[in-house]
Amino acid sequence: MKHPSEEQDIIRWIDGEMNETERTTFEERLKLDPALASEAQKMRALSASLRSHLPAEIRVPHADYFNTQIEVRITQMALDDARSKQAATSWSAMFQWLTQPWFALVGAAALAVLGFFLLQPASADDSESMILSSYTPNLRVQARTYHDHDADATVLMLDGLDAMPADKHISGVNIQRSEMEPELASTTMYDEKGAAVFMISHDSLGNPLISPEG
């Protein structure tokens, strides 16, 4: 076994980690010690060979599938988080497409509906549900809530919205319940009559699918 300092000298010489003085001294020593010189040269050849045969980048097999699987798992995690936190947090992965500038208005509208939905009791036994956090895709929009026990009502206030076009019929929608479809990464909202009034999902390209529009 070599002395640790000798091992380190060989390694540092191979890796070019010696300063000029150290390198000159070591190479003088190699001239006087053929066995050490032979070992150092072989190890240096090995190192060079490793570098040329171990590529720093390799094409990923089934690369598209690799990406798709990551997206699926991220979506699944968001859904799991949403479920485990009583649908209060982690909508960001599922609704990332709401951050598109052209979608800001619809995104804010969707947020309003979602916020309203979150305020609804999940069941008769869960009348104390509350908003723990909120997410606004448009960072200029701030969401605040106010709950009045006497009126049994919660008001969701959104500051920073653009003017709402008159043809966007989103006010007055009373969401009673919703159903999430993990497989489709979609959420459907129902009114008091059990009719589906709003569905949010996205297609395979991540583009938003909303029904009915507006």
Add this chain to the structure above:
Amino acid sequence: MPAAASTDPGEVSDLDLVKRSQAGDTRAFDVLVTRYRGRIYAMTYHLIQNETEAWDLAQEAFIKAWRALPTFKHDAGFYTWLYRIAHNVSYDWLRKKKIQGDGEFDDERVEHRIAVGAEATPHGDLAPDAAMRNAELGQRIQAAIATLSPEHRQVIVLREVEGLAYEEIAALIPCSLGTVMSRLFYARKKLQEQLHDVYETSL
């Protein structure tokens, strides 16, 4: 630390993509995955020496990165940060494998589970016979690396593939500089013993 891939002028920067990802934009994150998957997969592949496991671990690294994005502070490059995550994921896997005894890391082990002809970024055109010799040597090197202990394999990959400085390797593992040099010496020594016919004839 490992440098980020150079981006073409006009290409969206890592910083922009990370910021969009932090806001929940999975399409921005998908661009980052595409940009770095080849390098992360190469690292897991060299460490794990198994195509399927390396593929899964590379994916795991990206998913962990997505989850940890809110804590990313932009004080380090995204790739450096991602590389650390991928390294830790792979090394944890290796250690578990070692503890479970599923795969003996010793010099007698000659099995290698690398897909023959695994696609690698080409280094340049070679004549057919030279290319064949090159490929054979590559396979022998991979097989020799597969017999190393996780600790030795780790320093070889960090130094020879990623070109990290000793200090960077010590910080990443973490361990002392002396340990890094010692492990490098013995890892190379073991590889040299297994590949002695190649290097004795080439000198």
